[in-house]
Amino acid sequence: MVNPISCKADTALDVLVGKWTHKILYQLIKNETMRFNELKRAIPGITQKVLTAELRELEEQDIVIRKIYAQIPPKVEYSLTGYGATLIPILEAMDQWGKNHKKHLEELAADQERSGES
Amino acid sequence: MVNPISCKADTALDVLVGKWTHKILYQLIKNETMRFNELKRAIPGITQKVLTAELRELEEQDIVIRKIYAQIPPKVEYSLTGYGATLIPILEAMDQWGKNHKKHLEELAADQERSGES
DNA sequence: CGGGATCCTGTAGGATACTG
DNA sequence: CAGTATCCTACAGGATCCCG
DSSP, X not given: OXXXXXXXXXXXXXXXXXXXXXXHHHHHXXXXXXXXXXXXXXXXXXXXXXXXXXXXXXXXXXXXXXEEEOSSSOEEEEEXXXXXXXXXXXXXXXHHXXXXXXXXXXXXXXXXXXXXXX | OOOOOOSTHHHHHHHHOSTTHHHHXXXXXXXXXXXXXXXXXXXXXXXXXXXXXXXXXXXXXXXEEEEEEOSSSOEEEEEEOTTGGGGHHXXXXXXXXXXXXXXXXXXXXXXXXXXXXX
16 A cells, blocks of 8 residues: 555645745755855846745745855855755655656647547 | 756646645545545545646646546546656655654744744 | 536735835 | 835635536
């Protein structure tokens, strides 16, 4: 029998969900540590407000850490915490599955065309 | 260097996200095959409309299959497809991580109390 | 029994302007 | 530079009623 999932996937989903969350994490995985505007530039389309909000949430959850340099002009650096890094395998699994799923959906579409769908 | 995630996690997230999606999948993993109202009863709080919509989406993505018995009263059975089952490891990983994350958050809260947060 | 058709609402997320 | 502070909108999701 399949190992039953006790439904705490919500908790993980809560962290990962959000239109931009995983892209932020992706950047921090790739670049280790980034400044606010660096992140903003790396993620086209996101607004300051949303980026700030997401980063605050991730910070609260101990997934990213925020280093503030008391200087003018301000400098703030974000990076993954060690704990946050435990998300990487999940993101990688989802990434893999996602890639495969895209292919799968295309094949499905092709099949349906061949069998003459409306 | 960390294996960069190419950002197709969106695709997987798209499938999994939705307030109820993973609970539906959870039920189908546990019970193999279920009728509409069985699912509805197993997932307290969900409405027919939403359940129907989610099932349709999952069906379109070839993750669940819908078996209709032409009879009165109607009988419709839902179950995971073999392809849909490839999601199980991801759900399990998220479940594990989610459980651990809950503990982690509690520890964080306790730490902050001890250090005298406002 | 397993939905479809409507109508409604909360909130995640966007646009824009201002600031230490 | 790295944010706040407002205001606004789209849409996921909910409530309800109807139907073969």
